[in-house]
Amino acid sequence: MAERGSVMHSWCVQSDWNAPTVVGGAGAWFWDDQGRRYLDMSSQAECCNLGHQHPGVIAAIRDQAEKLCYIANAWGAKPRADLAERLLERAGFEGGRVFFTLGGADANEHAVKFARWATGRPLGKIITRYRSYHGASSGAFTLSADARGQHQPPGMLNVIHALPPYCYRCPFGQNYPSCGMRCADHVGDLIDWEGRDTVSAVLMEPHAGTNGIVAPEAYWPRLREMCSDRGVLLIADEVMSGFGRVGEWFAWQKYGDAGRPDLMTLAKGLTGAHLPLGAVLVSRKVCEHLDDRMLDAGLTYSGHPLSCAAGVAAVDAYATDGLIERAGELGAALRARLEALRVRHTCIGDVRGDGLFQVLELVADRVSRQPLVPWDASGDSPVKHLVSDARQRGVCFAGRGNLLILAPPLVISRDDLDRAVDLLDELLSACDAGMASA
Numbered sequence: 073m074a075e076r077g078s079v080m081h082s083w084c085v086q087s088d089w090n091a092p093t094v095v096g097g098a099g100a101w102f103w104d105d106q107g108r109r110y111l112d113m114s115s116q117a118e119c120c121n122l123g124h125q126h127p128g129v130i131a132a133i134r135d136q137a138e139k140l141c142y143i144a145n146a147w148g149a150k151p152r153a154d155l156a157e158r159l160l161e162r163a164g165f166e167g168g169r170v171f172f173t174l175g176g177a178d179a180n181e182h183a184v185k186f187a188r189w190a191t192g193r194p195l196g197k198i199i200t201r202y203r204s205y206h207g208a209s210s211g212a213f214t215l216s217a218d219a220r221g222q223h224q225p226p227g228m229l230n231v232i233h234a235l236p237p238y239c240y241r242c243p244f245g246q247n248y249p250s251c252g253m254r255c256a257d258h259v260g261d262l263i264d265w266e267g268r269d270t271v272s273a274v275l276m277e278p279h280a281g282t283n284g285i286v287a288p289e290a291y292w293p294r295l296r297e298m299c300s301d302r303g304v305l306l307i308a309d310e311v312m313s314g315f316g317r318v319g320e321w322f323a324w325q326k327y328g329d330a331g332r333p334d335l336m337t338l339a340k341g342l343t344g345a346h347l348p349l350g351a352v353l354v355s356r357k358v359c360e361h362l363d364d365r366m367l368d369a370g371l372t373y374s375g376h377p378l379s380c381a382a383g384v385a386a387v388d389a390y391a392t393d394g395l396i397e398r399a400g401e402l403g404a405a406l407r408a409r410l411e412a413l414r415v416r417h418t419c420i421g422d423v424r425g426d427g428l429f430q431v432l433e434l435v436a437d438r439v440s441r442q443p444l445v446p447w448d449a450s451g452d453s454p455v456k457h458l459v460s461d462a463r464q465r466g467v468c469f470a471g472r473g474n475l476l477i478l479a480p481p482l483v484i485s486r487d488d489l490d491r492a493v494d495l496l497d498e499l500l501s502a503c504d505a506g507m508a509s510a
């Protein structure tokens with residue numbers, strides 16, 4: 073824990089940080105300098121989709137490092153071109169272009185920039201939603217409406233937040249499907265009320281992100297339709313949901329062309345987190361408005377050859393290892409086990425998700441759906457205890473507020489998945505007992 077006194081750590085009170093030093097990993101496992109092994113049920117911020125230390129990606133990084141580590145954007149670089157080509161093909165964005173960034177937050181900020189330029193709407197309003205997370209740089213934090221950003225001053229103008237498609241706690245007091253998707257129509261209403269010719273884009277995650285909101289099936293295609301009818305661009309933030317998480321290359325592909333966005337942002341699984349990289353995929357339609365103007369955007373490390381080489385190898389590994397389909401199949405098995413836990417554990421309020429991206433929402437009272445802690449609570453909580461107990465027992469879960477997010481590497485074995493759910497079963501009993509004694 074040498075870094076405890078010297079490194080500023082993310083999302084915590086510095087004096088509370090106290091974590092083992094990890095020195096190695098393979099597949100769904102990693103281990104610390106004391107020789108303790110951990111089964112990864114979080115993919116470390118939902119990004120190690122390929123598992124730890126994928127040999128093909130490591131070989132590609134090594135190979136590229138020996139040839140050329142860096143060349144600026146004024147020059148071409150083969151891995152950059154190869155990766156752009158593969159991404160456009162996988163997304164079906166033929167005739168489009170890719171702008172490379174360093175991660176997800178700057179991908180989202182650039183997507184907004186491109187959408188504003190392409191639509192040419194002076195106010196360039198952007199509609200996102202409450203309970204979303206799009207990154208921690210000041211612009212991306214403004215796009216987000218996450219408990220962690222409540223006290224941040226706005227870093228971007230003209231961002232409007234819609235109410236979320238949160239069926240378990242519907243902000244419109246409705247029930248799905250008799251609601252008629254009021255939550256989606258609400259986004260259309262916002263565009264109309266703000267003025268169609270003032271709104272450039274709607275930017276949302278097509279699947280759960282860290283806030284664990286999973287919209288009903290018809291929501292995303294309805295957004296697509298409403299944006300098209302109003303001449304507003306649709307931006308899919310696929311930073312977390314992309315690269316197989318939900319059993320598709322990109323989550324919007326569940327809806328085929330009816331869900332196709334105009335721009336899409338990527339990071340995390342793009343290299344399987346072997347090196348940092350983000351990207352904005354810009355469709356041909358949007359490129360037509362951008363190709364003949366000066367692109368006032370640039371990052372020193374945009375399209376860094378080493379990261380792009382990792383990206384090429386990662387995209388190839390998802391395909392050749394059959395990981396996208398595998399996530400769908402293993403995800404169904406995981407979901408079945410979670411549904412069985414829901415029957416046994418009264419602290420489970422809701423189970424939702426797709427593929428290897430499942431969310432458990434825990435409650436203090438199943439009938440009233442009273443949350444265990446307020447949604448923006450940052451202190452002690454039963455979920456934090458559960459995550460910490462699991463870590464002691466060698467399993468790494470991701471938890472925030474009342475949510476447990478199960479997002480293991482797509483390479484996890486069925487036995488390991490079962491082992492993690494068995495431990496979860498045991499630990500949830502402690503939450504049930506806590507409820508009973510409250």
Ligand SMILES: Cc1ncc(COP(=O)(O)O)c(C=O)c1O
Nearest residue numbers: 175176177205206207281311312
């Ligand atoms: C949906 C989504 N968008 C954007 C980001 C920001 O990505 P980064 O941390 O690489 O800037 C995240 C990070 O968790 C995310 O989940």
